[in-house]
Amino acid sequence: MHADNWAQKAKSLGYRSRAVFKLIQILEKIKKLKNPSLILDIGSAPGGWSHYLKDKYPSSEIFAIDLLEMKEIKGVNFFQEDLRNIENIVQINQLKNEFCLVISDLAPNLSGIRSIDEANIYELNLLTLEQAEKFLNDNGIFIVKTFQNSNLKKFRKEMENIFKIVQTAKPAASKKQSKEIYLYGIK
Numbered sequence: 001m002h003a004d005n006w007a008q009k010a011k012s013l014g015y016r017s018r019a020v021f022k023l024i025q026i027l028e029k030i031k032k033l034k035n036p037s038l039i040l041d042i043g044s045a046p047g048g049w050s051h052y053l054k055d056k057y058p059s060s061e062i063f064a065i066d067l068l069e070m071k072e073i074k075g076v077n078f079f080q081e082d083l084r085n086i087e088n089i090v091q092i093n094q095l096k097n098e099f100c101l102v103i104s105d106l107a108p109n110l111s112g113i114r115s116i117d118e119a120n121i122y123e124l125n126l127l128t129l130e131q132a133e134k135f136l137n138d139n140g141i142f143i144v145k146t147f148q149n150s151n152l153k154k155f156r157k158e159m160e161n162i163f164k165i166v167q168t169a170k171p172a173a174s175k176k177q178s179k180e181i182y183l184y185g186i187k
């Protein structure tokens, strides 16, 4: 299906972004997720992923963080903050080793200068992985957006140091020509 059609489908189902289908398709691949009680959504705005997860798992508690504002989603605890300052969010920090699922669709603004953009993505990927390590419980699952570039192998290795299983996913709803790709790790 073309990207515009995914966008239309998202709209018709009342979701805020077509990104929701990327998450659905990744979760179909993982299969293992059973009623997560606590979820951390990093880079959550405009809210497609949080919204979908709240609909699917109404009893789960979701914490979401983004640099940008996010319109309220009932039952989702949103914090407008840079991931780099996540330590300032007391409500999240008191839940170390408690989360079943940490997801990150975070995408930094690109400068167009490849070396700078790749370094920036890598730094934010590592920071996201650090949060997964800190917040996931013993059976936790981590899903992270990254990009096909010279740091991808290195980042995957970092994930392999933490997770028993690490896999790649390129969901159908992700534009073929886009270098974005998702990795997931299962403890």
Ligand SMILES: C[S@@+](CC[C@H](N)C(=O)[O-])C[C@H]1O[C@@H](n2cnc3c(N)ncnc32)[C@H](O)[C@@H]1O
Residues within 6 Å of the ligand: 016, 017, 019, 020, 042, 043, 044, 045, 046, 047, 048, 049, 050, 065, 066, 067, 068, 081, 082, 083, 084, 105, 106, 107, 108, 109
């Ligand atoms: C592709 S969007 C996420 C879409 C979301 N998954 C959805 O379903 O609606 C990427 C988000 O990452 C956020 N972001 C980028 N850098 C960030 C940072 N340093 N801290 C927090 N959020 C960041 C952007 O503001 C943007 O909203």
